[in-house]
Amino acid sequence: MAFTDQQIMNQLQYATLEPPDSGATWPSALWTQTEVVRYLTQRQDRILGETLPYATVGTIAVTEGTYNYLLPAGFIAAFSVVFTPTTSPSIPVELTPSDSWEADHGIPDWNLEEGSPKLYFTKPTLNIYIAPSPNDDGELRLLYAHTGTAFTGSGQAATVQDEIVPILKYGVLADMLSKIGRANDPIRADYCEQRFKTGVDVIHTLLNGFVPSQQLEAPPR
Amino acid sequence: MLSDRYEGVAFWTSTEATDAINEALLMWNLLTGMWSTPITIMSVAGTNEYALTASVVFGTRVEYEGRTLNKSYQWEMDNGRPGWQTEQLGDVGVPNTVQKWIPLGLKRIALWPVPDTTNDSIVVDGVAATPRLSAGGDYIDVGSELINAIVGYALHTIVFKEGGQRFQTSIPLYQDFLKQAAGRNDLLTELFRQQIMKDYNREQEHPRA
Numbered sequence: 524m525a526f527t528d529q530q531i532m533n534q535l536q537y538a539t540l541e542p543p544d545s546g547a548t549w550p551s552a553l554w555t556q557t558e559v560v561r562y563l564t565q566r567q568d569r570i571l572g573e574t575l576p577y578a579t580v581g582t583i584a585v586t587e588g589t590y591n592y593l594l595p596a597g598f599i600a601a602f603s604v605v606f607t608p609t610t611s612p613s614i615p616v617e618l619t620p621s622d623s624w625e626a627d628h629g630i631p632d633w634n635l636e637e638g639s640p641k642l643y644f645t646k647p648t649l650n651i652y653i654a655p656s657p658n659d660d661g662e663l664r665l666l667y668a669h670t671g672t673a674f675t676g677s678g679q680a681a682t683v684q685d686e687i688v689p690i691l692k693y694g695v696l697a698d699m700l701s702k703i704g705r706a707n708d709p710i711r712a713d714y715c716e717q718r719f720k721t722g723v724d725v726i727h728t729l730l731n732g733f734v735p736s737q738q739l740e741a742p743p744r
Numbered sequence: 745m746l747s748d749r750y751e752g753v754a755f756w757t758s759t760e761a762t763d764a765i766n767e768a769l770l771m772w773n774l775l776t777g778m779w780s781t782p783i784t785i786m787s788v789a790g791t792n793e794y795a796l797t798a799s800v801v802f803g804t805r806v807e808y809e810g811r812t813l814n815k816s817y818q819w820e821m822d823n824g825r826p827g828w829q830t831e832q833l834g835d836v837g838v839p840n841t842v843q844k845w846i847p848l849g850l851k852r853i854a855l856w857p858v859p860d861t862t863n864d865s866i867v868v869d870g871v872a873a874t875p876r877l878s879a880g881g882d883y884i885d886v887g888s889e890l891i892n893a894i895v896g897y898a899l900h901t902i903v904f905k906e907g908g909q910r911f912q913t914s915i916p917l918y919q920d921f922l923k924q925a926a927g928r929n930d931l932l933t934e935l936f937r938q939q940i941m942k943d944y945n946r947e948q949e950h951p952r953a
Contacts, residue, residue, distance in 0.1 A: 534767075537760050538905050578849040580793075602818065602848050603829050617829045620822075666793065666848065684850065686774040686801050686874060689767045696904075711907055714915075725775060728932060729802065730847060731817055 525680040526688045528563055532676070534692055535559060539699065546676060553706040554699055560676040566694035566719070567671045567683060572599050574726040575668040576683070583651070583663040590634055590656040594649040597669040604643045606653065608661040615664075618643040618653060626654040690722030756902045764898035766876045768921070769884065772894060773874040775925040775932060777804060778886070781872035787855075787864040792829060796851045800870030803853055806845035807867040813845040813855070821846055821856065833860045893924040 532546025541549050546556055571577070581595045585606065607615040621642035626633050630641070637658035645651050653663070671682030681688055697715035700708040756764075773779055785794050787808075796803055806813045821828045821844075831838045838857045846854045853868065875884045886894070896917035903914040926932055 534763055537756075537763070540905050543759070576850040578852045605830060615830045617827045619826055666852075668849065684801060686770045689771050692767075708907065711904070711911065725932060726850075730849065731819060 526685055527678045527680050528560060528674040528676055529678050531563060531681070531688060531692055531695075532556075532559055535695060535699070538692075538696060553704075554702070556676050559695065559699065560674045562695045562698040563674045563691065564671070566691055566698065567674070567681065569694065570683060570687060570691060570723060570726070571668060571671050573723050574730065575600055575602070576687070576726055576730065577668060578602050578666050579669050581665040581667060583665065585653070585657050585659075585661045585663055587657055587660050588637060590653050592651050592653075592663070594645065594651050595665070595667070595669070596649075598645075598649055599668045599670060601643075601645065601651075602666040602668065604651070604653075604666075605664045606640045606657070606661055607664065608639075608657075608659040610659050613661075616640065620644065621654070623652070626652070630654050687722070687726065690719060690726075693718035693722070755906070760902055761898070762877055764901040765894070766874075767901055768894045768897040769876060769886075770874045771897065771921075772890070772925060773801065773871060775922075776928040777801075777871040778928070779872040779875060780804070780869060782867055782869050785866040785868060787859040787861060787866055789860050789862045790832075790858060792855045792858040793848065794853055794855070794866060796853065796868060796870060799873055800851075800868065801873060802850040803845075803847060803868045803870040805869040806853060806855075807865075807869075808842045808845075808855065808859075809864050810867075811841070814843060816844045816846050816856070818846055818848060818854075825856075828856050829854065829858075831857045833857045890924065893921045897921040 529545035533543045535541075536543040536546065536549075539551075539554075541551060541554075546559060549555060549559070579595075583592045583594075585592070601620065604618045604620075605615045606618055607613055616639065618640055619642040621629075622644045626642065626644065630638075633654035634656055636655060638655035639659075640653040640655065640657050643651055643653045651663070651665075672679060674681075681691065683691060693715045697712050697719055699706060700712035700715060754761075781799060783797050783800055785796075787794075806815075825831075833842070834840055835857070842855050842857060842859055844856045846856065848854050855866070877884065900914040900917040900921075903911050
């Protein structure tokens with residue numbers, strides 16, 4: 524049973540003493556539906572970007588001699604990239620995540636001289652580079668994390684699972700209550716931001732097996 | 745039970761109460777994995793990645809043909825065994841049986857080495873989708889020793905809208921919820937310890953009048 528944006532906004536209205544109507548109207552004029560929907564989308568994408576909880580499979584056709592390809596829309600980060608050459612025996616090779624500095628210094632002229640791809644790196648412009656430049660046609664199989672479906676305020680289901688929706692809710696409340704103006708409530712905004720960060724850390728810990736590094740605070744005297 | 749925790753007229757609607765209790769249940773399940781269920785997936789030769797069904801929130805344990813697999817993590821495999829995703833059973837230097845399972849996000853797992861047989865059974869024990877209340881008379885399977893923490897969290901959620909001192913006084917209910925959850929998930933104990941200390945320190949910065 525996926526939560527919809529209307530159900531989440533209804534809860535937000537209860538939390539902010541607005542008359543609950545699934546987020547359609549905000550009579551206090553402190554917030555608008557459009558604004559809250561935007562907060563929902565941004566916080567959901569932030570959860571997805573910081574924790575990478577869902578993986579999607581995508582493929583990119585590789586052409587011999589071409590080392591730069593466009594990534595799928597909504598790409599956040601790759602779990603793995605595997606190159607399978609067309610020429611028999613077509614043994615798939617997992618590419619190592621790297622960066623341009625390593626490629627330039629580890630494989631000089633990687634973009635000029637063809638070879639069996641060994642590593643990949645991505646750029647914020649949604650491009651993926653493989654090095655060295657492939658010496659064969661083939662296919663890149665991407666397992667990657669992606670952004671969520673944008674909320675609309677019309678019943679769009681959340682991309683995140685129901686168990687993560689409370690974390691999303693507190694993230695949105697943090698945005699709503701830190702708005703400069705009459706809606707500003709720094710104490711509750713700070714509390715909500717801490718709830719959001721703790722939730723993100725919980726997901727990170729469950730997925731990676733260790734607690735994200737946090738500065739330990741001195742115990743009270 | 746929720747109204748037992750408040751003196752005077754309840755300042756919430758039944759919908760609010762239901763939402764708050766369901767939020768408590770969702771958080772409790774995420775933090776402790778209390779409700780669990782097994783699912784069975786059939787292997788595909790040459791495939792090492794498998795998606796989990798919607799009935800499972802995330803996997804906690806995997807058996808391959810009745811044998812429990814060791815759990816690893818992607819960062820561990822990527823750094824300790826580069827190229828692990830394409831290593832087949834029986835390759836040089838690769839074991840002859842599936843040894844490990846690796847979560848790839850919440851809804852996907854990978855096996856190492858890659859299975860070479862189709863229709864082997866992969867049993868995934870996972871955290872089940874959280875049971876929720878929707879109407880009066882609904883019940884959920886939870887021990888009575890947990891009711892206090894869950895109702896306390898629900899009350900804390902409802903009081904949020906009040907703000908100010910009333911909200912501040914309900915923070916210990918949330919901290920107690922975390923302590924109870926930490927006692928059931930060692931993986932999160934350190935994380936919660938830091939969060940509980942942070943909450944305490946925040947109270948010190950904003951003392952009640």
